[in-house]
Amino acid sequence: MRSSAAGKRCRRCARWSPAISWPATCAEARPVPPDLRCKRYRSACLFQVARLCQVQPDFAALGDAMTVIWSDGLRKLWNALSDVIPGQNEVVKDVIKGLMVAVLVAAITWLASKVVGLLRRLLARVLDRNDHRWRVERARSAVDRGGPGLWLAIPADRPPEYVDRMSSRPFVLAVANEKGGVSKTTTAANLASAFARRFQRPILLLDLDFQGSAGSLMHAGTQWQPQPPHLSSASEAISGDIEPAMLVRPTGFAREFTWIDSRGVTRRTPNAFGLAAFYDLKDTEDRVMVEWLLGDRKQDVRYTLYRLLRAPGVRERFALVLIDCPPRLTTACVQALCTSTHILIPTVLDPTSAKAVGYFATQLKRHEGLWPHLKVVGVLGTMTRQLQGEQDALRIAGDQLRATLVGNESKLNWLDRLGIPYELPYDMVLRDIAEIGRAAERGIAYDCVSRSDGGDDIRGYFDRLCAVLEDRMSK
Ligand SMILES: Nc1ncnc2c1ncn2[C@@H]1O[C@H](COP(=O)(O)OP(=O)(O)OP(=O)(O)O)[C@@H](O)[C@H]1O
Ligand SMILES: [Mg+2]
Structure with a gap:
């Protein structure tokens, strides 16, 4: 097995990734980041794990990566706010930053729930339309000219007994x-x-x-x-x-x-x-x-x-x-x-x-x-x-x-x-x-x-x- 400082070749699928430090096989892969802020590492976590592994994608790793990205983002935000908020008192700054982050998180959560709800409604509508189409097709097939006829078009669904x-x-x-x-x-x-x-x-x-x-x-x-x-x-x-x-x-x-x-x-x-x-x-x-x-x-x-x-x-x-x-x-x-x-x-x-x-x-x-x-x-x-x-x-x-x-x-x-x-x-x-x-x-x-x-x-x-x-x- 060839290995390098940044990655290894998988024993099972023989793929090699510079972004992920592989253990023995893709199935056992756990992303071990060389640097948490590494952009390449983040994208590897999100998109490459499933693609590189021909076995079951590692959802635990994806979860870890998401947590890292979320905390990384929050850290960046926190640091950026320090520059925006005026004054020298670090405690006051931290309190203001905490409040701002809390409001932001609440807003994002609310927005996400709205988007999910909207998508769900859209999906239901699309499915409903298909269901409606299926019903009309079924009725039409029963009276099709040259078809088997009203009582034979739909297969008999006899009770088991x-x-x-x-x-x-x-x-x-x-x-x-x-x-x-x-x-x-x-x-x-x-x-x-x-x-x-x-x-x-x-x-x-x-x-x-x-x-x-x-x-x-x-x-x-x-x-x-x-x-x-x-x-x-x-x-x-x-x-x-x-x-x-x-x-x-x-x-x-x-x-x-x-x-x-x-x-x-x-x-x-x-x-x-x-x-x-x-x-x-x-x-x-x-x-x-x-x-x-x-x-x-x-x-x-x-x-x-x-x-x-x-x-x-x-x-x-x-x-x-x-x-x-x-x-x-x-x-x-x-x-x-x-x-x-x-x-x-x-x-x-x-x-x-x-x-x-x-x-x-x-x-x-x-x-x-x-x-x-x-x-x-x-x-x-x-x-x-x-x-x-x-x-x-x-x-x-x-x-x-x-x-x-x-x-x-x-x-x-x-x-x-x-x-x-x-x-x-x-x-x-x-x-x-x-x-x-x-x-x-x-x-x-x-x-x-x-x-x-x-x-x-x-x-x-x-x-x-x-x-x-x-x-x-x-x-
Ligand atoms: N054996 C019979 N002798 C005399 N009249 C009869 C006899 N059988 C039936 N009828 C008469 O013939 C008519 C038609 O009979 P019936 O209503 O039984 O036929 P049906 O096949 O049931 O009709 P439909 O197809 O309209 O249901 C009725 O007025 C009935 O009284
Ligand atoms: Mg009769």
């Missing part, structure tokens, strides 16, 4: 089809009443269509529409404002089904509970979606309903949850499919509607990454009138599902993998029964149509449908 909770009972059955007016609501509501009687345990029907059709059926004879400024239960549910405990309490959000009997008396259906939707749901859906896109909501809005319906307490209370979906892939509908274990697709049996089942299946498959546990439990012909061509339409609907869902990665085509046809047999279709439409004013047909008006046939039909669906869901 999603797989476990979706793989176990109780089931959540969504009744859905993007085509409107195919008897989704009628089927879901009657199935809810039938399942409540079948299980003899509480079941829950969730209405997610802002038209409120399911609400008017399940809470007939009561004031079920929310009074502003209150929101409908469905709005509260999809925005995450209902705690699971509120759904479990007997006097909580879920209201019992009611119907009006032939004497005009309002009666209750045991074990059947519902959450109704109303027109406020539309605004709520838009609001939560925009908040999520802009990053105001930390939790993935697609799984809000999952967090409510698959919470342990709710799963213990309800033997089954049914969801009446709207005829569009709305925020609420996406939430419903992300929390459903099964989906039933009702369709009117004409060729156009049958093909629409294929389009709906395409959407289900396209978004399968969002709902990897969703299983198609069947396609159900509805409002049939025993006309020619209905059986063909049912077959077309089944074929459309088979062709679209074949080879998918999720569980959507699990029925097909078991070798079970998607289409529920033609003798299981829901016929066009005038009494079902007429009863809507008084409640769900299953509950309120009397035996003399063909109520037993309706109840018999939905009881059979329940059995078939339960069998399929349990496979």
Whole structure:
């Protein structure tokens, strides 16, 4: 190791510095000043330590150097003040100098704190602007022309326990089809009443269509529409404002089904509970979606309903949850499919509607990454009138599902993998029964149509449908 009076060569990096007296290596370097007032030494301390040492910069040395510079500066100031202050008395001079230095130090400290505060505010502003830009970019990417689409642009942020909770009972059955007016609501509501009687345990029907059709059926004879400024239960549910405990309490959000009997008396259906939707749901859906896109909501809005319906307490209370979906892939509908274990697709049996089942299946498959546990439990012909061509339409609907869902990665085509046809047999279709439409004013047909008006046939039909669906869901 070469050494000189002013410096040494580092043993590790072989650099040599005339300004610093090196010990064995740069890592152990401690500046030992030949002269505290040496300008070269000061700059070496401040700037060269980190640059010369290829190892961790020596912050202790930097600290030492700063102290030296500070005290050196003060000493210079002190000496300079002696010349400025008039008089011969050294004690008086020292007192005056002390006061002046104290005032100066206080002023510098105050100024430094102001500068630091200003820099901090500036930095916060810059960061905020970036954050704002990030939010706008995220929202824009979700609606980009030619992009993956609103619900796929942002990767799914599923809660960690999603797989476990979706793989176990109780089931959540969504009744859905993007085509409107195919008897989704009628089927879901009657199935809810039938399942409540079948299980003899509480079941829950969730209405997610802002038209409120399911609400008017399940809470007939009561004031079920929310009074502003209150929101409908469905709005509260999809925005995450209902705690699971509120759904479990007997006097909580879920209201019992009611119907009006032939004497005009309002009666209750045991074990059947519902959450109704109303027109406020539309605004709520838009609001939560925009908040999520802009990053105001930390939790993935697609799984809000999952967090409510698959919470342990709710799963213990309800033997089954049914969801009446709207005829569009709305925020609420996406939430419903992300929390459903099964989906039933009702369709009117004409060729156009049958093909629409294929389009709906395409959407289900396209978004399968969002709902990897969703299983198609069947396609159900509805409002049939025993006309020619209905059986063909049912077959077309089944074929459309088979062709679209074949080879998918999720569980959507699990029925097909078991070798079970998607289409529920033609003798299981829901016929066009005038009494079902007429009863809507008084409640769900299953509950309120009397035996003399063909109520037993309706109840018999939905009881059979329940059995078939339960069998399929349990496979
Ligand atoms: N099996 C049936 N027999 C007679 N009328 C029926 C039957 N099923 C449904 N309806 C009537 O058809 C109309 C539409 O039914 P429903 O509201 O259940 O369809 P939907 O698919 O839920 O509609 P939307 O897409 O608007 O939500 C209603 O007036 C309902 O009473
Ligand atoms: Mg409906």
